[in-house]
Amino acid sequence: MPDRDPRRGDGDDFDWLYGPGDDATRVVGGPSSQPYGGPPYGPPHQQPHPGQPQQRPSDLPPMQFPDERRPAATPRRSGGGGGAGRRWLRPRRIIPLLLVAWLIFLIAVPVWAWGKIEKVDATPGGERPADQPGTTYLLVGSDSREGLTKAQRKKLATGNAEGRRTDTIMMMHVGGGPTTLVSIPRDSIVPIPGHGRTKINAAYAYGGPKLLVETLEQSTGVRIDDYVEIGFGGFVNMVDAVGGVEICPKQGIKDKDAGLKLKKGCQEVDGAQALGYARSRHSYATQDLQRVQSQREVLGAIAGAVKSPSTFLNPFRYAGVVTAATDSLRIGDNVGPISLGRFAWSLSAAMGGSGHNCTVPIADASVRWDKKRALTLFGYIKAGETDKITKAVCTKDGLPAR
Known part of the structure; x- marks a missing residue:
């Protein structure tokens, strides 16, 4: 059996891993409870004090992952840079306007005459x-x-x-x-x-x-x-x-x-x-x-x-x-x-x-x-x-x- 790490104290050196009592030999959690590859409850300095109830994985708050959705497009400002203020210049808008103006002209000239x-x-x-x-x-x-x-x-x-x-x-x-x-x-x-x-x-x-x-x-x-x-x-x-x-x-x-x-x-x-x-x-x-x-x-x-x-x-x-x-x-x-x-x-x-x-x-x-x-x-x-x-x-x- 390998020697103990002299940097650890005597007693329940592995309580932070296995927990006390009858469940000492039961492995808590599994691969699914260790998303980051570390202990299921965090490092030793973050463990609860002996005698305090310990949180199980099911008691932990849901994990937050970065939002992978693309951010909404920022509305263009009116004015320069080809923004909304110039949309009326697009061909699909100009052509109907020209046709309407031409029709009015064709009617207006005979009416005037x-x-x-x-x-x-x-x-x-x-x-x-x-x-x-x-x-x-x-x-x-x-x-x-x-x-x-x-x-x-x-x-x-x-x-x-x-x-x-x-x-x-x-x-x-x-x-x-x-x-x-x-x-x-x-x-x-x-x-x-x-x-x-x-x-x-x-x-x-x-x-x-x-x-x-x-x-x-x-x-x-x-x-x-x-x-x-x-x-x-x-x-x-x-x-x-x-x-x-x-x-x-x-x-x-x-x-x-x-x-x-x-x-x-x-x-x-x-x-x-x-x-x-x-x-x-x-x-x-x-x-x-x-x-x-x-x-x-x-x-x-x-x-x-x-x-x-x-x-x-x-x-x-x-x-x-x-x-x-x-x-x-x-x-x-x-x-x-x-x-x-x-x-x-x-x-x-x-x-x-x-x-x-x-x-x-x-x-x-x-x-x-x-x-x-x-x-x-x-x-x-x-x-x-x-x-x-x-x-x-x-x-x-x-x-x-x-």
């Missing part, structure tokens, strides 16, 4: 055709020089005539069938209420929009729902606002009266050239019949350019188009903004191949209407059956299909 449009009473009195399916618009291009300076009149070769006459007369029907655009040559001989038989453009000179609408309703049997008129200045400004349009004359044109000189073939033209092209007739053998076709060509080009995405994505172009369209525009006092927008949208459809565009049926180059064919065409429009219109009654120059 709407108040600048001149309203006129174009509703005739007396007996009129009954309500018909769809909506029929009367589009008038007047030769009004109102708002043009002396220099502009010289540049556009408009002359200095006062008042308004109708260089362009078109009826456009929008309904369940294909959109149908019909040109009425201004030299057409028709009965004008109170003025006998004469050229149709005289109706406007005699009685303004009301008499022109009444004359057309009595001659065609079609009820005119909405009236739209644009002058020389507005026409030119519209073309310039969209950056010019493409026209494709089939022959070279040199017309001093219209201030026009164009080569044959497709080409880009500005507002002044487009106006001259729409007015020119002396360079053609068919004169007025060719002019109405040129007018539809230019209007279709303008409508197509206005509808292009570049118009709505370019704020300067968009504002310029809307402003130009309203500066020289006159509409019936019953025409609302939705109806006017529908008119502009449908005009390009009629010219883009998805609708009909033609000249009122005529018998010969003297612009005498072919009564039978004309009544057939207008009968389809009255009934809202434009899907039944064929080339037999709808041709570009109004003459029978060849």
Whole structure:
């Protein structure tokens, strides 16, 4: 048996390990009670005094271990360093704000411009055709020089005539069938209420929009729902606002009266050239019949350019188009903004191949209407059956299909 450690005293040198009494030979605790590899109750200098109750492992307070959870993130301070104060600059926040601002802009510009449009009473009195399916618009291009300076009149070769006459007369029907655009040559001989038989453009000179609408309703049997008129200045400004349009004359044109000189073939033209092209007739053998076709060509080009995405994505172009369209525009006092927008949208459809565009049926180059064919065409429009219109009654120059 090994010698005792002389540094320990006599007596119960191992009481601190085994405990006194009958349990002296019982090992207290075990590996699980010695988490730190030392005695279960601590070193000798921390043992209870003999006679005092000793604590067992089950009586000890639970052990405290370091908290291994990650500390909560410290909130960023507002202000510098990319904190919360700059979160609104993130792309996912900026893009929706820009889209909302752009939508407001697209709506605000027409609303502002709407108040600048001149309203006129174009509703005739007396007996009129009954309500018909769809909506029929009367589009008038007047030769009004109102708002043009002396220099502009010289540049556009408009002359200095006062008042308004109708260089362009078109009826456009929008309904369940294909959109149908019909040109009425201004030299057409028709009965004008109170003025006998004469050229149709005289109706406007005699009685303004009301008499022109009444004359057309009595001659065609079609009820005119909405009236739209644009002058020389507005026409030119519209073309310039969209950056010019493409026209494709089939022959070279040199017309001093219209201030026009164009080569044959497709080409880009500005507002002044487009106006001259729409007015020119002396360079053609068919004169007025060719002019109405040129007018539809230019209007279709303008409508197509206005509808292009570049118009709505370019704020300067968009504002310029809307402003130009309203500066020289006159509409019936019953025409609302939705109806006017529908008119502009449908005009390009009629010219883009998805609708009909033609000249009122005529018998010969003297612009005498072919009564039978004309009544057939207008009968389809009255009934809202434009899907039944064929080339037999709808041709570009109004003459029978060849």
